[in-house]
Structure formats: C-alpha cells, structure tokens
Amino acid sequence: MATPPANHDHDHDYQRGAMDIQEQASTYDAFMALTKWGSLALVASLVALVVWFCTTAGFLPGLISAVVVTVGGIVLLREKPAAH
Numbered sequence: 001m002a003t004p005p006a007n008h009d010h011d012h013d014y015q016r017g018a019m020d021i022q023e024q025a026s027t028y029d030a031f032m033a034l035t036k037w038g039s040l041a042l043v044a045s046l047v048a049l050v051v052w053f054c055t056t057a058g059f060l061p062g063l064i065s066a067v068v069v070t071v072g073g074i075v076l077l078r079e080k081p082a083a084h
Contacts, residue, residue: 040073 044066052062 036077040070040077043073044070 047069048062048066051065
C-alpha cells in the first residue's frame with residue numbers, strides 16, 4: 001500500500017487567486033484583438049481577389065465588395081459598451 005506524500009511547509013505557500021495576472025490578461029487581450037482584426041483583413045482581401053480574378057466583374061467591383069465587407073466587419077466586431 002502506497003503512503004501519502006509528506007506534508008511540507010512550502011506546500012501551503014500557494015494561495016489561489018493571489019497572483020497578479022495583469023500581464024497575462026493584457027497579452028490575451030492583444031492576441032484576441034490581433035486575431036479578430038487580422039481575420040477581417042484576410043477575409044476582405046480574399047473577397048477582393050476572388051471578385052477581381054475569378055469573375056468577369058473586374059477590379060472596381062472587387063474593391064467595392066472588399067470595402068463593404070470591411071465596413072460590415074468593423075460594425076460587427078467593434079467593442080461593445082459594457083452592459084450594466
């Protein structure tokens with residue numbers, strides 16, 4: 001039968017929720033913002049290129065569709081005010 005591990009004094013140094021996590025939270029927020037806006041830029045670029053090269057529409061309709069996607073994405077992805 002296995003014996004339980006010895007109870008050392010340093011085992012009780014950890015206190016859940018006592019550590020400052022501001023840097024981790026800032027890094028997470030920056031990563032999420034970069035992912036969100038980078039994805040929008042990628043989608044708008046792909047829409048412009050697909051309309052320009054894969055249809056007979058041409059450059060100007062591709063540019064217009066990319067602008068529409070960008071404006072729609074900004075409206076949908078912007079930060080909402082916090083609900084009270």
